[in-house]
Amino acid sequence: GAVVSQHPSRVICKSGTSVKIECRSLDFQATTMFWYRQFPKKSLMLMATSNEGSKATYEQGVEKDKFLINHASLTLSTLTVTSAHPEDSSFYICSALPRQGNLRDTQYFGPGTRLTVL
Amino acid sequence: AQKITQTQPGMFVQEKEAVTLDCTYDTSDPSYGLFWYKQPSSGEMIFLIYQGSYDQQNATEGRYSLNFQKARKSANLVISASQLGDSAMYFCAIQSDFNKFYFGSGTKLNVKP
Numbered sequence A: 001g002a003v004v005s006q007h008p009s010r011v012i013c014k015s016g017t018s019v020k021i022e023c024r025s026l027d028f029q030a031t032t033m034f035w036y037r038q039f040p041k042k043s044l045m046l047m048a049t050s051n052e053g054s055k056a057t058y059e060q061g062v063e064k065d066k067f068l069i070n071h072a073s074l075t076l077s078t079l080t081v082t083s084a085h086p087e088d089s090s091f092y093i094c095s096a097l098p099r100q101g102n103l104r105d106t107q108y109f110g111p112g113t114r115l116t117v118l
Numbered sequence B: 001a002q003k004i005t006q007t008q009p010g011m012f013v014q015e016k017e018a019v020t021l022d023c024t025y026d027t028s029d030p031s032y033g034l035f036w037y038k039q040p041s042s043g044e045m046i047f048l049i050y051q052g053s054y055d056q057q058n059a060t061e062g063r064y065s066l067n068f069q070k071a072r073k074s075a076n077l078v079i080s081a082s083q084l085g086d087s088a089m090y091f092c093a094i095q096s097d098f099n100k101f102y103f104g105s106g107t108k109l110n111v112k113p
Helices: none
Strands: A004-007 A010-012 A019-023 A030-038 A044-051 A066-071 A074-080 A090-098 A113-117 B003-005 B009-015 B017-019 B022-028 B031-041 B046-052 B064-069 B075-080 B088-095 B102-103 B107-112
Touching: A004 A090, A004 B003, A019 A030, A019 A090, A019 A113, A030 A074, A044 A066, A044 B102, A066 B003, A066 B046, A066 B075, A074 A090, B009 B017, B009 B046, B017 B046, B017 B107, B022 B075, B022 B088, B046 B075, B075 B088
Parallel strands: A010 A113, B009 B107
Antiparallel strands: A004 A019, A019 A074, A030 A044, A030 A090, A066 A074, A090 A113, B003 B022, B017 B075, B031 B046, B031 B088, B064 B075, B088 B102, B088 B107
């Protein structure tokens, strides 16, 4: 089956630093990847859509200068949380849309990255 | 705009019994997909079942079945013969024309031995 990895799985950083999270599709090419944020015991909230070779599109209310997204290749998208603050602490999950595929199983989710900002 | 509503924040079920998790949705898209995912405490999102808006029959995947009532805009998940390993968060999601997923607030299922 299609596999999506995220790195790191867990990161703790000091307030004011930037953190980069990688999302990779391991055995398929993904023209589109999605980034979600999940607070404890809450639902996944779509943050942005990452398209290979073009700018990401952000959902309403998501600061694009705060959450930088780069989709440099068909297998890699990165999310950089700039100048992180404690309120950015959350579980970040990515998903990847295969370049070719039918509607079912359209998105494959990564295992998530838990960010804690001290 | 898409909206998914899960009205059961928590559910209990006895092992080996069946349980239904509710999901209603609202969308203006003429075609859409409905998904159910399981999220154990590890955080990974596990795909369970998919229903296309034009599918005539209700989807089934092993012990999972989807009770799809298009006119009522509901897509309830039925888990038969519950197992202890079924204890987890369950999310209903709708897929828009742009392939975006919008998730409901989730239902925490606890299976009692």
